Amino acid sequence: MTDTRISTAPSGITLTRGTTRRRFLTWSAVTAAAAFAPAMLGSAHAQTGGSGPTGSSGSSGSAGSVGGGADLFSLGIASGDPLPDSVILWTRLAPSPLEPGGGMPPLPVPVDWEVATDPSFRRVVARGTEIALPDNAHSVHVTVNGLQPWTEYHYRFRAQGQITEPGRTKTTPAAGQSLPALSFAWASCQNWVNGLWTAYTDLADTTSHEPLDVILHLGDYIYEGDHRKSDARDTRDIDFSVTREPYTLDEYRLRYSLYKREPELQTAHRAAPWIVTMDDHEVDNNWAGEISQDDDDPAAFLQRRAQAFKAWWEHTPTRVQAPTGPTLTIYRQAVYGDLATFNVLDTRQYRSDQLYGDGSHVQDAATADPSRTMVGAQQENWLLDNLASSTTRWNILAHQTVMTDLAQMTDGERQVSMDGWSGYEASRHRILDGAVDRGVDNLMSIVGDIHRNTVSELKRDYRDSRSPAVGVEIAGTSISSGGDGKDLDDAAENMLATTPEIKLSSAQRGYVRTTVTPEQWSSDLRVVDQVTTPGGRMRTRATVTVPAGRPEISLD
């Protein structure tokens, strides 16, 4: 999964638009495109050196014609996990995405790709061929190396004479590079049956805002629950194999296919590189380590987890290595010059089981038990070492569940969620105290999970009013989970009254768009007024600013 960067740019390929989202090469383009990529079955990848046509004439390959002319790229394209000199490109061939195997024959199929510095592909800087293998659901992950730091690129794929629309991607800055601004967004929680993904259209819209440098997805990219009933979607023609709760690899693949067909999601993937982590629903609701929601036999759950991890990898533009079993190291870092570091965490795979039946409960000796952990010792040490060695202005924890006590008064008791960090107090202390001890400036926590926007101060102990703020947390609301929602719901009123560190709580759908500079963090909480019916209108619910040097929240 490597390539060679080429310095000579072949002439542009003439394209004609098809009647669908696909584009087809013209006859003349096919001739010209013999250089675009050779078909080389029998090896995991092929690469070109810019020396003209090599190999046979492209994409027919020994797999013959597949898909019967249907859109091979029905699940879109994506890029992700950028580095200063590299990005990952992703696609998956699936002419019949809601059929087992995506409608592909059990044969390897070559997929050509190219990367250019311009959207019309006149200045191609890298190209090659990757083999889509049946064992990976005909997904491909191309590692493009030799790119320039902090540079915008355009990429596309071709197979069987079909060529994709281009995607835009961007590398990170060189290590230590002075960066005046970074523009990014984060999203989470896109339960397909709960609502439409209008927010993604806004996220990808560059007529209203500058192109984003990177997009983070903080989990619940799919939901594993029964999908036969929907408030917003017509599910009548969808087979039960797709809508039932997935347990096997093929069933998880079908669930990803259902989600990745959505054009709004595909548009958002083409807009910028993504950094994707996972939360619980990529596997099972509120799983913890080896413990499933329904307390299945741990050995059986690990079998299921392995299937879910494999399907996640197959559908994610990630540098994470393909899993071969029930473990997958997904925590990782993305560094943007001297400005910002994203520490992308995994708060599911290594955590202790939730207390008190995973509901809401008062904090006590059990929630404060230092033997309990949210991230595991190894990841905790990795994170603290990263924080100690950080050279960036902003230090961001990009993860799933909130650190803040979103405490509410229930039956006369101050209760918090046992699924968030508030049920793992010692683990939270170790991270927040560790950051303070290491002199970390400008600590920010960005999360999803709770299907509401909240803006709050990060504190070691929310029951101690003298405990100082050590950072700021912004929970981004869901793309669609929870349905239309409501700006100020009962839970918001309760937590705002109970927890003074929470400055805003709103339960409409949307995402968060952010610009950071050396002087300031600024987040627009973009929300949509409805998701169960088309035509939802976006607005900025609030703009959250935090000055560098002080964890002080301002809301406009």
Ligand SMILES: [Fe+2]
């Ligand atoms: Fe969720």
